[in-house]
Amino acid sequence: MVTAGFILHGERDRAASITHDLATWLLQRGHDVRMPTDDAERLGLGEHGVPEDRFADGLDVAVSLGGDGTMLRTVELVADSGIPVIGINVGQLGYLTEVDPAGARMAIKRYLSGAYEIEERMLLAARIEGRESSEHVALNEAVIEKTPSGHTVRLAVSVDGEYFTTYAADGLIVATPTGSTAYSFSARGPIVAPMHRCLVLTPVSPHMLFDRTLVLDPHSTLHLEVVGHRPATVSADGRNLGTLHPGDALSCTASPRTARLVTFGEHDFLAILKTKFGLSDR
Known part of the structure; x- marks a missing residue:
């Protein structure tokens, strides 16, 4: 028997209905389920609610129902424990969620039977x-940026203790390969295959001549x-x-831990890119 944890998008009714269906199906078969307290109460499953800081304790698998944002929240909750995550896409096409709602129950069945693989993604x-x-820890990125007042910030960047340069910009993004298609991409950073391992440093609206991304x-x-x-x-x-004041700093490197994403066959990253950007086969 397994213990499955559910994290769902709080504003999507379909995510709630699918979660209720999957949780009920698992409970009827003798498995255990859990979810954050507020979500459990909203679904009428209050006895299966736990505080978020206890969500990962003794968990076998986490199920994310929403979009990429829900996946990021789920990974954050379980990354320290190395718990695998199943992503069920409830919303627009995402880069992280693999399973369509219609295939949600089948995905759980395949996990229970061992018919799955684990894709490990670099964490920051x-x-x-x-x-x-x-x-x-972050699956996508860490960001330092200007405050809402709208002024640029000055950020002195060093790599392995050696000073590189000082950026005057709206911000700096340190992204993982997975995060290269998120905020870094919108700031004109490169697209990096998600199974690669690197640090992607991208300036946001730099007020200086040097405006290129570094891949380190x-x-x-x-x-x-x-x-x-x-x-x-x-x-x-x-x-x-929070807020960083002059003299404060952010240090980033690859985490020794990884995000462990459950896959049911090859994850076709290029096919997702083609779909999202309307690329033809000509």
């Missing part, structure tokens, strides 16, 4: 160094220090982590 280890230090060794350590007199905000996978 991000450490805030400042008045309050903290450590985080994953084991390098990037050190981004706020200089000048303006503060900046820092986030990881869209989660706001």
